[in-house]
Amino acid sequence: MNPVIQYFKNIKDAVVTTGVGFGVTFRHLFTRSITLQYPTEKWDLPERSRMRLHMDWEDCIGCFKCARACPVDCIYITTTKVPKDFDLGETANGTPKRLLVEQFDIDMSECMYCALCVSPCPEECLYMTREYEFSVYDREELIYDFVTMPEGLTEEAYVAIQEEKRAKAEAARKKKEARAEKESKQTDTKGE
Amino acid sequence: MRDLRTEEMTLNMGPQHPSTHGVLRLKLRTDGEVVTSIEPILGYLHRCFEKHAENLEYPGVVPFVDRCDYLASMNNDHGYAMAVEQLLGIEVPERVEYIRVIFAELQRIASHLVAFGTFGLDVGAFTPFLYAFREREKILDLFEMTCGARLLYNYIWVGGLSHDIPPGFVEKAYEFLEYFEPKIKEYNDLLTNNKIFIERTADVGVLPADVAINYGVTGPQLRASGVDWDLRRDEPYSIYDRFDWNVVTGVEDMGVLGDCWNRYYVKILEMQESARIIRQALDRLPVDGDVQAAVPRKIRPPEGALYFRSENPRGELGYYIVSDGGTKPFRVKMRSPALSNLGVIDEIGAGWLVADVVAILGSLDIVLGEIDR
């Protein structure tokens, strides 16, 4: 294009687009602001919001499905057997509980809020709530312990269970050692 | 008289910089104001995604895949899910396909909003960035309503979706489209047609089509150079072949093909096209179908390897998955579009002023999460 004409076109373009741009921002001066002044005002989160995890201990049957599904291994579960006569009760769905879940810790600082643990749970006792304001000063406090010991399980009975467990583990270890020694003796004799 | 020569200086646009869109380090060699070479140094956001994937079961990889290109999570999920589904040889119900397309295109709009907002910010226009984020909030509200999360969704699972769309979603989605389409005119007024913006971006950082193809540039950056290539149309996956939409390529209105203005303009037009696709998908959404019907209990693909590519907002996102027959993949390699796009910056950035390098980098639309994985 002829440079002279281009020159005047540039001026015209500049003036016109400047005016249009001004118009846009000026109009916005009068629109309602969309800021939410947290913390005095808070959003109503939708039902399915994936914020902090929560678990109903009474409904847990100790199947480990959630711990296995978790990609970052932030759920720590230990279960133990109870004496035969002790009745642990049923979950909300009517499934009888056979194992005592004595440790159910979730490390919220490791959790990545992916909700992969929610779907495998057969009793639907693990779910994500709408709670997002749970900052703490000490990281240890973010390890949430969801266990509430059942009533009726006395201190002695619990200690007795632990003792039994330990004794079993000890016996198993001894057996393993004995077998290993026997095998090495055999290989020694074979080698000769 | 001996030639006067100025000294070449090395300038570091360090990992922490307002304009590098993440932790990217650029080593610029400059001669006065003019940049003679650019060397990107990566790795500041490397999080060992591919190593993690070897230790997780197939469904567990999905949240990690989200976190690679965090601005286009749905598209990442979509690509991975389709790749594993092809490995398994399963088909998903119609309803799932439609919903996946709706979410992928909504995510494309959201990603392009961030892209052009931050591009405007790089060249000094502060306001369009905030307007873009206002629109993005509405999209994120739609996502939050459906799957509970706003940025990293873990929504598109292998074989289906994690949740069905909630009641009221379709109305809200239509509302959003009604609200969004007129806003594009506002962006055009503020940026696209603004003389100052055109001065800053037209004819700057021209990427010729053959150079783009040689470097493996894909996505809107490639289409802005005039190459008519879009995986959704040319290698259709999912149900994209059932919709009526156009592939947007660069125009010569304000500059030349392949300049920063075109790379920006293609994104604006692509948002319009995505809105069209979403509208058509919403119109034809099948009313029933279980979204979890095809989700397998245990994912154990047969031995083999597969490369599957899909169209991310940034380009061709590829997954190369090697399965050894177990429940955990042997190898998951992600072909990141932003990495290939970034590779071209020395070619097109050299010879421009420092201020232009900022504009060129912004127009390439990189996300470090994807580049470094």
Place this chain on the structure above:
Amino acid sequence: MQGLTHFFQHIGISSAFWSFFIATIIYGVFVFTFLALFALVAVYLERKVSGHMQDRLGPMRVGWHGLLQTVADTLKLLAKEDIIPRNADRLLFVLAPVVLFLGTYMVFAALPFGPGIIGSDLNVGLFYIIAVSSLVVIGIIMAGYSSNNKWSLYGGMRSAAQIISYEIPVGLSLIIGVMMSSSLHIGQMVQAQATGLWGLGGIFGWNFIQNPFAFIALFVYVVAGTAEANRTPFDLPEAESELVAGAFTEYSGMRWAFFFLAEYANMWVVGVLGAVVFLGGWNSPIPGDVYVPGFVWLFAKAFGIVFLQIWARWTFPRLRVDQLMVTSWKYLTPIAFFNLVGVGFWLLLI
């Protein structure tokens, strides 16, 4: 300030020199206070206006709707550590903000605040203002050089080049006002805009309506004035999302606050000059109105131009340095010359 001098003489300080001296000090303090208050208000206004233009609220917490935000910011700046780079040229580093601020402060000696409220009622008031405001360039170069930082130096040079280039369209546009009122005296210039087309007075007396060239000159003036004050779209030398913060990178705390203060003072000067030369000064737009005091109108018009500058900042992207120069030399300066010639012919023939 004449009034102040007489006042002191009246209350008993018979020596003319001493009463003048005290009056000067009081007026100087008044101007400085005004500048500080104006910066407070202008920064708050900027943050609120930019917030609402971007559909958000701006400061809301400090004080009712954030009114005390700038006070809090000033207190913070005062409490900051004073860092001077080790290899910096100490003397120049310390003096640079002073010189910069001085350039703007000295303008206020002849800048009116209302009818009769003026420091020194010079016959060549406008000429003095245009001349003295060029002192800021030295301040910027001193700041850029003394920081011992090559990018500060580049930024300082670019900023200085920008200001010098844009002084020409500013000066030429202001001369149009001089031509139309045949005087460099500020008071007379405002007086000359009291009556106008068809003897109507009010807004019809204002210079920018009198002839089309003056109308264009108003826009040229505002654009060039925005560039003088280093505001977007002309703020590449000090841009936030650029590589370095330009000439003022190494300044922190109160020293940096001085630069900031000088920028807002510059904006005000641009506003007042525009009001006086083109928009009728302290004359009211309604013909024959005597109820509203003059300084209210002057302030309103000056604030209008300041608002325009704030508005422009949040609407447009910024120009690259070479495009900045092109705009000044290839577009604004020729248009300003064209206006000058046009006004000359108009006044001669009409």
